[in-house]
Amino acid sequence: MAIFKAFSGSISGTFADLWKDIITSGPFHEHTVVSPGILKQSNNERGANENGSEGIISNGSHIYVPENTAAFIFSESGIENVIIEPGGYEYRNGEESILAGDGIGSLFKQIGDRFTFGGQPVETKHVSFINLREIRGIKFGTRAPVAYHDRFYGTDLEIRSRGTMSLKVTDPVRFVRNFVPANATTYSFDQPGAREQILSEFVQSFIVAINSLSDEYRIAQLPAQANSIADRIRNDQASAGTWEQRFGFRVVGVGIESIEFTEQSRLLVQQYASNKMNVSAYEGISQRAGNIAAQQHIAQGIEQHGLGEGGGMLFGMNLAQAMDPLTATAGHQSIVAADAVTPTNHPQQESAPQMSVEQQIDAVKKLKELLDIGVLTQQEFDAKKKDILGL
Known part of the structure; x- marks a missing residue:
């Protein structure tokens, strides 16, 4: 197989006339990171009619990769190629397209292959597109209470937190090969398998990040340290901090909506505050009692x-x-x-x-x-x- 790059940038002028039928990226819905290619057929006014072909390509297919996307070609055998630069490409793999070449001969050849392999071509080639933009608004929450060592109170307190994070694919090749399931034409960070792994590892790194701030900040001050928390998560070498090296995407930002004490920890904090008030009151009473005792003692002496x-x-x-x-x-x-x-x-x-x-x-x-x-x-x-x- 071979991928030939025809031009860079957007389709315009002569290329728009020559490339009337192209396969390009479909829409990326919220949290969608992989979307199948869609065949667009141009009319004389250069309008576009979308024909959902699930990104099936063959010899001679034209592929257009928009800005902020990457494309990968795959079949039942696995990933064949990953295109990371935007522009127009022509796919060649030696298999004649029914829309190119001698037409009739290619058609009969592919019909013969389909009969031989249960009505399917020898290998169906697909192209899907990867969203390289920042994907925002992925919600997270701590299902179980998280231990936080608050230096102000001098003890471990249990908290619950919720918020959002944003992710960005930085290495399309590594992302496709190590994270996207085999033969997937579409994929979202909201899918159960992806979401479970992401949230599990993110929360682990989140706990490490907020506890590393306990020497400087009380719990009530943590929401204002979202940027610092995101940096510490990216640098955590145990969980979420390894995503870029393992899977080709990373945490870009973290937004903390709330951090709350569990009921038991809230009672401990209230008890602490009450005890502190009692100690202050006792110190004041003790000082006054001491003065009175001194007065009485000296008066008796005189x-x-x-x-x-x-x-x-x-x-x-x-x-x-x-x-x-x-x-x-x-x-x-x-x-x-x-x-x-x-x-x-x-x-x-x-x-x-x-x-x-x-x-x-x-x-x-x-x-x-x-x-x-x-x-x-x-x-x-x-x-x-x-x-x-x-x-």
């Missing part, structure tokens, strides 16, 4: 040193404020030094550096001694105590 119940409470509250940076004020962070032996009409000295708790207690004790021996009045004692305590 009462034991003879400052009285009111003085102890004031001292404890002031110290608790100093310990709590959220309630402390600038006025509480500096303490006016008390001159224990100077009358109240003496000019007040400048603020001294902040005193420690022990220093405050010692200063107040000295003031109390001065009060007891009559050196200070009650009003003077109260004023100096407030200065020391920063009240």
Whole structure:
């Protein structure tokens, strides 16, 4: 056999007049990747009437391969040739066409062959066409829950996802020889055998791809990473990433419609959020309880040193404020030094550096001694105590 290329590009001018009867590609329906050739017969106005011949060709047949398609010729014996460049071709294999040559002789010869082989020619030759455009909208979904290790929650969660993918034939020869069933004149990615294999391997690569993103993205952020997911699927060397090398087609794009938690994982996430809120509330209560305990402890200590119940409470509250940076004020962070032996009409000295708790207690004790021996009045004692305590 032989395929002779007559011209490149579209049919026009002289070739349109010479090639009145051609076999070319039929329509590609949604997800159709292989379609049988159709005989088009031109009239004088160069119109075209389609005659469904299922792409049967013979010696002298004219074949036109449009842009973004490839063609392959096959018979019961297998694939004979694959045409990957667009243009016009003439098929020659030594078998005379009933439309060419001496006509009558060829007709009687083929009639004899048909009687010999049960009314069929020795070998029926077909031509079918491959869709090289991107085939979009192939739906996928995870039938069983998929494990996703979410770093934010620190555990494996189960999710379900659905979306669409697009596929493109990149190597027509490999595609026809390794993926299309033998003697198939038409084929679609929606056919059960093709769809089952594609979805099974795609989901495996999809799981690998999304889990490789778990270090960077939470589950809610995955739909925005569709391009990155598609790249990782193409590079997965275990399943869908091997399609181009094995079958001659590859994943072009992935569109994620939704990613949802399973019911069990949704309950775990809700429990996590609830526990986090409880911990935050407990921390706040614990801090306030600690401040109150500190106030009570310090107040009791001051009462034991003879400052009285009111003085102890004031001292404890002031110290608790100093310990709590959220309630402390600038006025509480500096303490006016008390001159224990100077009358109240003496000019007040400048603020001294902040005193420690022990220093405050010692200063107040000295003031109390001065009060007891009559050196200070009650009003003077109260004023100096407030200065020391920063009240």
